[in-house]
Amino acid sequence: MKLKNLFTEDRAVSPVIGVILMVAITVILAAVIGTFVLGLGDQVQETAPQASFAFDYDGTDLVITHESGEAVNNDSVTIVDPSNENNWPDSDGKITAGDSYNLTSLNANDGDTVRIVWTSESGSTSSTLQKWTYNG
Structure with missing residues (x-):
């Protein structure tokens, strides 16, 4: 294994960033859907x-x-x-x-x-x- 290739190799970066973005989007969607399913969305409008x-x-x-x-x-x-x-x-x-x-x-x-x-x-x-x- 060449040490120089280790620092210049970037093929594994793209899948890791993709997984992180997918997890973040899933968490945000779950929070928004959960808020309205539990009825908290209605209370926000009742100020x-x-x-x-x-x-x-x-x-x-x-x-x-x-x-x-x-x-x-x-x-x-x-x-x-x-x-x-x-x-x-x-x-x-x-x-x-x-x-x-x-x-x-x-x-x-x-x-x-x-x-x-x-x-x-x-x-x-x-x-x-x-x-x-x-x-x-």
């Missing part, structure tokens, strides 16, 4: 909308206004105060910038919190979009 709300409290009524951000399905939004859970009134099916909700007769005590909670269509995910705390 909470990005929306900003303003609160205006006059001593008895709390007016909640969607200021900016994504439109939100009002079926998926619940207003949670210390005594109730209320649904946003159905105007056109979506809560968009400028829409308001009047939470009447709110007897807020110091530290009471009102939360705007979004729940995904499947019900598997929920998130607090914004909260307001009464500081008497």
Whole structure:
């Protein structure tokens, strides 16, 4: 065996690289298919909308206004105060910038919190979009 031929011989390199590439492609495909088969692909799409709300409290009524951000399905939004859970009134099916909700007769005590909670269509995910705390 000639030592010079050992370093210049490159016939075995191509099959090794081919095998490595095939294994890498197989692993990537298995991960993608496994994600959707296990249902994780559906959960990725169920992220909470990005929306900003303003609160205006006059001593008895709390007016909640969607200021900016994504439109939100009002079926998926619940207003949670210390005594109730209320649904946003159905105007056109979506809560968009400028829409308001009047939470009447709110007897807020110091530290009471009102939360705007979004729940995904499947019900598997929920998130607090914004909260307001009464500081008497």
